[in-house]
Amino acid sequence: MARINEHYAKLPASYLFPEIGRRVRAYQAAHPDAKVIRLGIGDVTEPLAPAITEAMHAAVDEMGKRETFHGYGPEQGYDFLVEAIRQNDYAARGVDIAADEIFVSDGSKCDSGNIQEIFALGARIAVTDPVYPVYVDSNVMAGRTAAAGPDGRYPGFTYLVGTEANGFQPEPPAEPVDVVYLCSPNNPTGTVATRAQLERWVAWAKANDSIILFDAAYESYISDPSLPRSIYEIPGAKDVALELRSFSKRAGFTGVRCAFMVVPKGVTGVDPSGKRVALNALWARRHTTKFNGASYVVQRGAAAAYSPAGLEQTNAQIAFYMENARLLRESLGAAGFTIFGGVHAPYLWIRTTGGASSWDFFDQLLTKAQVVGTPGAGFGPAGEGYFRLSAFNSRANIEEAIGRIRKAFG
Numbered sequence: 001m002a003r004i005n006e007h008y009a010k011l012p013a014s015y016l017f018p019e020i021g022r023r024v025r026a027y028q029a030a031h032p033d034a035k036v037i038r039l040g041i042g043d044v045t046e047p048l049a050p051a052i053t054e055a056m057h058a059a060v061d062e063m064g065k066r067e068t069f070h071g072y073g074p075e076q077g078y079d080f081l082v083e084a085i086r087q088n089d090y091a092a093r094g095v096d097i098a099a100d101e102i103f104v105s106d107g108s109k110c111d112s113g114n115i116q117e118i119f120a121l122g123a124r125i126a127v128t129d130p131v132y133p134v135y136v137d138s139n140v141m142a143g144r145t146a147a148a149g150p151d152g153r154y155p156g157f158t159y160l161v162g163t164e165a166n167g168f169q170p171e172p173p174a175e176p177v178d179v180v181y182l183c184s185p186n187n188p189t190g191t192v193a194t195r196a197q198l199e200r201w202v203a204w205a206k207a208n209d210s211i212i213l214f215d216a217a218y219e220s221y222i223s224d225p226s227l228p229r230s231i232y233e234i235p236g237a238k239d240v241a242l243e244l245r246s247f248s249k250r251a252g253f254t255g256v257r258c259a260f261m262v263v264p265k266g267v268t269g270v271d272p273s274g275k276r277v278a279l280n281a282l283w284a285r286r287h288t289t290k291f292n293g294a295s296y297v298v299q300r301g302a303a304a305a306y307s308p309a310g311l312e313q314t315n316a317q318i319a320f321y322m323e324n325a326r327l328l329r330e331s332l333g334a335a336g337f338t339i340f341g342g343v344h345a346p347y348l349w350i351r352t353t354g355g356a357s358s359w360d361f362f363d364q365l366l367t368k369a370q371v372v373g374t375p376g377a378g379f380g381p382a383g384e385g386y387f388r389l390s391a392f393n394s395r396a397n398i399e400e401a402i403g404r405i406r407k408a409f410g
């Protein structure tokens with residue numbers, strides 16, 4: 001008899017996207033002619049840039065020839081990609097990251113779910129509310145919490161609540177915490193941490209001997225050049241922060257799969273005897289034990305995103321999505337909606353109208369405008385009363401959605 005990991009029972013059945021799907025199907029069945037526009041799911045819609053597909057085609061051809069075939073590659077990633085990352089993402093912004101501090105992977109979802117393994121079960125974890133659910137669920141699975149209470153919160157976490165008053169960028173906690181998950185630009189609120197806010201986080205982590213897990217999946221959507229794109233642009237962050245980055249939103253790799261995590265050698269935890277241990281060594285051990293490297297073809301594609309043509313083409317895609325975000329923000333703002341985010345991220349966080357619950361607002365938007373978004377409550381109790389719209393869609397659909405929402409709610 002195999003005894004199961006009982007902590008999985010603490011997780012509610014995955015509810016958000018199945019429930020959205022159920023409601024949309026029911027509506028569509030009752031209104032077969034309605035053309036529903038989906039601004040709900042956080043997935044890109046533009047195809048891969050030509051520079052990337054060319055590099056991947058060439059890599060496939062290499063794989064098909066004896067002389068240039070590649071078997072297992074280095075678990076941490078090929079040098080050509082690691083060097084491109086070091087130069088373009090870090091050195092170009094004045095940050096020195098060593099090659100062996102970069103761990104190429106097949107996605108930030110896995111990295112953000114797996115990283116908790118290297119911390120003690122008793123580690124005190126802080127998460128924001130609303131939040132990217134992976135940070136929460138992966139720690140629940142590991143057994144760091146009790147079952148969720150009636151308010152949807154798990155005893156054992158420190159929750160940092162994002163509100164309109166704090167611009168959805170909560171301050172560091174007063175209580176002691178060992179590890180905090182931050183995401184900026186933020187999914188779901190679309191807001192971004194300023195340099196001063198990141199400086200407070202780094203100062204807090206240093207003062208409290210805490211570690212910041214910084215998810216920068218949307219860094220390339222930052223439009224203000226004075227905002228930091230990496231937490232390592234804050235002095236001292238290399239002693240307290242790990243950074244997660246992904247090619248998913250920046251180069252359309254959601255279906256290709258490539259990401260990386262930076263684990264600087266200066267970031268340490270303590271073992272049971274109180275001895276300092278570098279997280280880099282622990283993560284290297286974990287990564288090389290449980291992961292056999294992202295595919296050669298995919299890493300060639302990711303490296304091509306840094307070529308002059310690749311940068312130009314992928315930056316144009318991001319500019320396209322951000323123009324969608326601007327159109328949504330300005331037209332819905334003019335129609336009277338209260339909107340956050342959408343300036344440095346492809347998400348808008350909208351206050352529901354008339355104090356509607358986020359699911360009631362979902363139904364209103366679906367039935368009155370045939371537009372699908374994501375109820376804020378799906379990202380945590382503090383998301384109640386808010387709604388996420390994504391800018392990932394065609395221009396025609398964005399314009400059509402705006403027109404319908406203005407007509408229905410104007």
Ligand SMILES: *Cc1c(COP(=O)(O)O)cnc(C)c1O
Binds near residue numbers: 187
């Ligand atoms: C999309 C997203 C990622 C990227 O995940 P991948 O597994 O690399 O596709 C990471 N973090 C957040 C918050 C995201 O929204």
